Amino acid sequence: MKGFIGILLISFLAAGIAHGQDTPLFHSAFEESAFTSGDPIQILLASDHQVDHNKYSAYRDEIEQLVLKLKNKQRGKKNIALIEKAFYYTHRKNLDWYENYVTLSDLLQKGKYDCLTGTALYAIILTELDVEYSIYEFDFHVFLVAKVNEDSVLLESTDPYYGFVKRSDEISEHIAQYLTGDQSPENSKAPVGSNASQYSSHINNRITLNELAGLQYFNLAINAFNQGQVELATSLLNKANLLYPSHRIKEIQKVFADR
Template structure:
């Protein structure tokens, strides 16, 4: 395996995914079907139904709370910590979205952020999901103010002070620059100048593109487990959903790994 492929494995989303093929929704009543996928999970219909019911119950309670909330800030803080306490338990990289609904409530930055995005969507709250080199996070907008939702920080993941939000977002990008620069210096980064040195990704993605990043993560998980052909299947779907440059690059090299024999 060449050095670029090693770098590709390192360039993943940490706690810090051709037209899509093989897509099959396991959930049709809500937008959970964007993330609970037949490609990831072999779930019985009754399991999916129970996930839908648990999700709907929390959303309905939050809608009731919204109707009596005294301020946007207090309500959004309530949303963040209630959802985290009830639905997000153990952090683990590359887990599938359905793990949120199981006993350990496992999640990562992609699936945790996806959960918040889905719920804010249900609540009619404006938001943006930010994709960076090694992390995904969400900012919400209400009453002319901005609120940070950092799914991987259970204690201090909600912020509303503009200076603090700006500093935390800048830190994420500075970490991307630092890691990318180190990888370039050690020969593990791409040979393309546009992806070397003091550069970083900070894209705003919609729900569908976030689902693409979920496939991207699952492709990297399979690749790290040396399941190269399965990784290629996942990355092709990711590319169909969200054809970003790094997903296209990953697709090319996973193809080489999968069919090098």
């Protein structure tokens, strides 16, 4: 099962989006403070209108408790076995069912996840465990590869059974799958109809957790736009651009502005 990043339904493209609206309108003081802080966890959670400082603290406590349990299993060692425990334990405890256009808050509160939020949670956990990792961004999917000593392992958040990949040839094959363009909407579980068009630029990047937070805003912008909420979509996309001024996001900004 693949994740979903940014499929744009052309039936909702509308005129009247003002040019030059590059300044984001924050929906709360907490969201604005999250951007000021530069903390990717706070930014990921602040995208949810219902998250304030109190809920943020509760979510952070939940993450810290999860990491503490994993550290107790770690017993002072960093190895692939620890990462494997972290992958399956976290998936079993926190990732209940797949759904497009969800946030990290949805994951922590309701167990809803997609490739982006699942990858974000694993990246946060690995950061706390002091494990090196790289987040891979493709047209319609993200996942991460962790490295311990000379060993690498791929964490595919959308596959609870076989998403922990440690053989180097299987890791290369998994990455190659997305480099060959096998990322069609049919395979990505995206709700695309006959009147839809996909935006694709054959993306293959390694990104940071802050940039992943930008992609979460990008997804939310696409979802809002598909629902005809053009002002909200524009504001969300401007926030995405602040976090991750990528070619993908700038191209969609042009699409928004030209309609």
